Amino acid sequence: MASGxxxxxAVQDQIDDTxxxxxMSARARLPAGExxxxxxxxxxxxxxxxxxxxxxxxxxxxCQSSRDRRPANAGFNRRGSKDSQLR
Numbered sequence: 504m505a506s507g508x509x510x511x512x513a514v515q516d517q518i519d520d521t522x523x524x525x526x527m528s529a530r531a532r533l534p535a536g537e538x539x540x541x542x543x544x545x546x547x548x549x550x551x552x553x554x555x556x557x558x559x560x561x562x563x564x565x566c567q568s569s570r571d572r573r574p575a576n577a578g579f580n581r582r583g584s585k586d587s588q589l590r
Contacts, residue, residue, distance in 0.1 A: 533559070534558070534560060535558060535559045536558065536559045537558070537559070538553075538554035538557070538558060538560040538561070539554075539561050540554075542561075542563040542566050543561050543562060544562055544563075544566040545563060545565070545566055547563050547565075548563075549562075549563050550563075550564075
């Protein structure tokens with residue numbers, strides 16, 4: 504259903520573009536280049552299978568899993584208090 508001057512399917516086109524932008528952004532953040540042979544965090548050897556599957560790997564599976572579990576915005580309160588919004 505179009506709204507105003509927007510053509511049919513405009514909302515779906517916007518959703519598709521948003522998803523494509525997110526995918527391209529994630530791909531751009533992937534490591535590239537030659538992988539490390541040893542983890543930069545713990546010093547353990549990075550298995551060759553991981554280095555081949557993920558070019559540019561810098562950490563072992565255990566350290567990367569630990570990093571992935573950390574909240575991205577740790578230490579920031581983005582909600583604010585209701586009292587400060589009422590003043």
